Amino acid sequence: MKRVAVLIQPLLALVAAFVLTTLALLSTGVSPLEAYRLIIFGAFSTPVRLSDMIMLAAPLLLCAVGLSITFTGGLYNLGVEGQMIIGAIAAMVPLRLWPDWPPLLLWLMAALSGAVGGALWALLIGVLRRYAGVSEIFAGLGMNFLAGGLALYMVLGPWRRQTSASLSGTDLLPRELWLPTIDRLRLAPAAPVIAVLALAIVWWALTQTRWGLEVRAVGLNPAASERLGIATARRMAETLAACGALAGIAGMLQVVAVHHALIPNISSGIGLLGLLVALLSRADPRWLLPIVVAFAAFTVGSIQLPLTLGIDSAIAGVLQGALVLFALATRARQ
Amino acid sequence: MRIAVEQLTKRFGTVWANNRLTIEFAAGQIHGVLGENGAGKSTLMKVLSGYLRPDEGRILFDGKPCQLRGPGDALAAGVGMVHQEPLDIPAFTVLENLLCAAPPGVFRSWRAAQRALEELAERLGFAVDPAARLDQLTIGQRQQVEIMRLLLCGAQVLILDEPTTGITAAQTRALFTALRQIAAEGRTVLFVSHKLEEVAELCHTVTVLRNGEVVPPGQLVMPQPQEYLLTLMFGDAGTTPPVYRPLPSIDSPPVWELRQVTVRSGTLHLLDLNHRFAAGRIIGLAGLDGSGQQVLLRLLAGQLTPDRGQILVNGRDLSGAGAIAFREAGIEYLPADRLRDGLIGALSLAEHFALLQRTGVIVDRRTAEELARQAIAEYQIKATPLTPIAALSGGNQQRAMLALVPPTARGILAEQPTRGLDVASARAIWSRLQARRDAGCCIVFASPDLDEIMEYSDEVIVCFAGRIGPSIPRALLSAGRLAELIGGVGFEALVEAV
Known part of the structure; x- marks a missing residue:
């Protein structure tokens, strides 16, 4: 039954x-059938669309993986969007400061900087929750607006284009700082590799390590976990930081692999879409990849709807x- | 208004909280309702005031059967209940609180409401400022506001659940004067309490509940002899002869030492505690629910930080160190609600043992399962190492919780250790706790069951209305005397004698 x-x-x-x-x-x-044909199979119809789907799925998977950590720990990290934006801004810093350093080193620095930026931004939520009694849901939402404002300020202010400030973003990064990209397909193969690697590591950490078991325990019953001697507040902070770091790396990928610049809408709602994925998968890592692929495919497939069906x-x-x-x-x- | 119930039954799962009750409360009188914890007092009051719906039976107001769909319905019919914890909106002023829940048409304007409030406060002798915010008021004042709100909204029957807990002596006197006035105006007052002296002072009649039934059937007219009421409430617990066990003298320092500790929790304020909890003892905390036992246990577990004074654990000052430091010092806390605060229902016993591992990055499943298997054999838990804890029976959950106490523990705090267990399971739990005691642990437990306190304690501490009595050797205590102390009879003299 x-x-x-x-x-x-x-x-x-x-x-x-x-x-x-x-x-x-x-x-x-x-015709619904025609629309569904585009939504569901559109992303797989040409190689370019397929690679577009992959380039959307990579940051989406990173966010969803990060959120599955906070969900397991019993937290609703609605601030993931802001953490992604801050990650993107932080990733830009080394790229703009030392553009002539070796690209490999710069990518590593950008990833590190993005991860740290996202993690610190997420930890602020933990601080607000612990010391000011603000629910992490509201803290996260509020900080999303703050992060969005900061991105806009950077684009129009300190990092504006040399010609004239433009809402379309900062100057493009030098070509050699783009993550290696197959031009014909707009595909940077490193992005999906990083995302799947993150999925594997997090799955391992949550199911095999003592830390993961403690996070699960805290998420299921903080009172009993505390009684058993688990540092619950610390575990919660760690889950937030881990999620923020992954979202930050997603933001960094948006910069070096997709837009090659900082744009105001750098997160493009991917963080919030990641929340839907995490909800649907019940934070079960096994379901994350298929759902991420399906959602990314829906989004990419539907881009053709206005052209072919006029909706x-x-x-x-x-x-x-x-x-x-x-x-x-x-x-x-x- | 005359209020009555006929054949009223309310069940919670397998527990019959009210078992075919038939009682009538006449108008113009103050009716005391007595009973120990779990006797069914609160359930009956919640049914009468619309918070709970009866499974069977009828409620009659002035002889007419009445269906209550909620507290609003009950108030419209004329029944209002004042809860032990105030159920108001703390951010509102007295006047806003009065107006926001008033049925339409009761007050024509703010001015009218204020006048009605002031006039009633004058009549009842309450001093309340209509513009004061509720969170600025004391519990006693908020209770006065609630009483006036209910009366102004048309309550003809006023139910008060343990109204004198957490309020000052002066407020108690003011409350009693007001209640007499309310009854004199023809309304009905139900006064739920466990304080015999207050019931004797205030009430015209008394109804004693025991195990969900009225004993003896029907109301008793006050006054009644105190010993008789105690026997009704607690049964013949006083007749069993005490079992002596010579207390071993132990040289090691006390597990806990409280030095002039003052601690606050909710409405309770424990003042100036000076107690020593010796190793190798089982110390029972007796008292009616909410008299301070839970606060004391949480203080000893490090979950509450004292406002003043020192807590020494094994001779080390841990005042304000937090529960994790207490745990590392060998203190284990076993809460009454096992699945809410004690164990993680979705995890298995093996996973609980894994959680206690303090080293290694990866979960050592094999060791954890081996420990779980040993615990299952030793504590006779009916489970496999991988069964989720939530699927276990209450007795097995309690055994699992005990099995998880590390052998190095020096002090065990158990809140109702045998709650909801059958006799055999309870006995099994106690034999484990006694073994821990004989190994040099200090075990402090709270229980509403006087027989359990009398049977297993080496020393007994009585808590009464937020005051913690001195520790009494079990051998010097009879069950009858314990029942008296719990009801506050002779408590004062006991505290002063020390």
Whole structure:
């Protein structure tokens, strides 16, 4: 009986999400089948689209992996978007200061700087929670706005283009500082490799190490964990820092592998999409990769909707949101 | 208004909190409701005031059956309850608090509400400023505000649950005067308490609940002899002869020493504690719920920081060091709510042992499982090392919690160690605790069960209304005397004698 429920519930959520999305599509008067063909298979139709999907999936996976740590530790890190932005800004610092250093060294420094920036930004949430009693949800949301403002300030202020300040971003980085990219495909193979590596490391840390077991215990029952002698506040801070570091690396990838500059919208909502992935996967690392690929494919596939069917690409967001909502609803019935 | 219940039954799982109760409370009187913890007092009051719905039976207001869908319904019908902890909105002023929950049409304007409030406060002898914010008031004043709110919203029946806990003597006197006035105006007052002297002073009748039933059936007219009421509340616990066990004299320093400790928690304020908890003893904390036992246990566990004074653990000053430092000094705390505060339900016993590993990066599963297997054999836990703790029975969870206490522990604090356990499981838990005691541990436990206190303690400390009595050797105590002390009879003299 229980076995059956385990299979039926995700199926039910899937069906409900597609019904809702279909209704939305029908209301615009387009053929749902044609739209679904684009949304689901569009990302796999040409090599360029496939690589676009991969370049979106890499930072998304990093954020989702980071969030699965905080979820396991019982925290809702809605500040992941801001941590990604700060990571991107911090990654820019060494690239702008010493552009003629060896690229490999600069990439390492950018990754380190991005990770530290994201981690410190996330730790601020922990500080606010611990010492000021601010819920991490509100602290994170508020700090997202702050981070976004900071990115805008950097783009229009200290790091503005040499010609004239522009909302479209800073000057492009020198070509040799871009992460090695297959131009024809816009694909930087290092990005997905880093993301999958992060997934493997985090999966190992959460399931095999004593630290991971303690984080799970704190997430399940902080009071009992404290009683058993676990430093709960410290573990919570560590999960936040780890998530912030991964989001920071995602931000760094956006800079050196995708946009090759700092732009105001550097995070592009990837952090928040990562939250949906983490919710849908229940922070189970085994589900992260497939869900990330599916969500990235929906987003990339839907980009063609305005051109071919004349409807907005936001329908991918409807599908993603509906999936998470119905998955949560069917689980809540258990 | 006359309020009555007929054949009222309320069950929580397998526990019959109220078992076919039939009682009637007449108007214009103050009715005392007595009973030990878990006797069903609070359940009955919550049913009468709409917070709980009965499983069976009827509620009658002035002889008419009434269905209550919630506290708002009950107040509309004329029943209001004052809770032990104030259920108000602390950020509001007295007047805002009064207006925000008032049924439509009760007050025409702020001015009218203020006038009504001032007039009622005058009549009841309460001194309350309508513009004061509730979080600036004492618990006693907030209680006065709540009483006036309910009366102004039309309560004809006023229920008070342990109203004198956490308020000053002067406020108690003011409260009693006001309650007499309220009854004299023709309203019904239900006064739930465990303080016999207060019930004797205030109430016209008394109803004693024991195990969810009224004993003897029906109300008793006050006054009644105190010993009789105690026997009704606690049964014939006083007749079993004490079992003597000579206390070994132990030279090692006390596990805990309190020096002029003052600590505050919620409404309770423990003053000037000077106690020594010797090694090799089982010390029982007796007292009705919320009399200070839990605060004392949490203080000894390092979860509460004293406002003043020193706590020495094994001779080392740990005042304000925090629970983790206490734990490292060999103090273990076993909470009453095992799944909420004690163990992690989704994890297995082996994973709990793994959590106690303090070295290595990777979880040493083999060692943890081996330790779990040993614990299962030694403590006769019905589980495998990999069964989630939440799937175990209460007795097995308690054994698991004990098994996780490291052998180096010097002090064990147990809050209701046998709560919800059957007799055999309780006995098994106690034989483990006694073995720990004989190995030199100091065990401090709180229990609402007087028989348990009498049977297993070497020394007994009575807590009464936020005051901690001196430790009494068990051999010098009879169950009857213990029951008296818990009800506050002779408590004062005992404290002064030391």
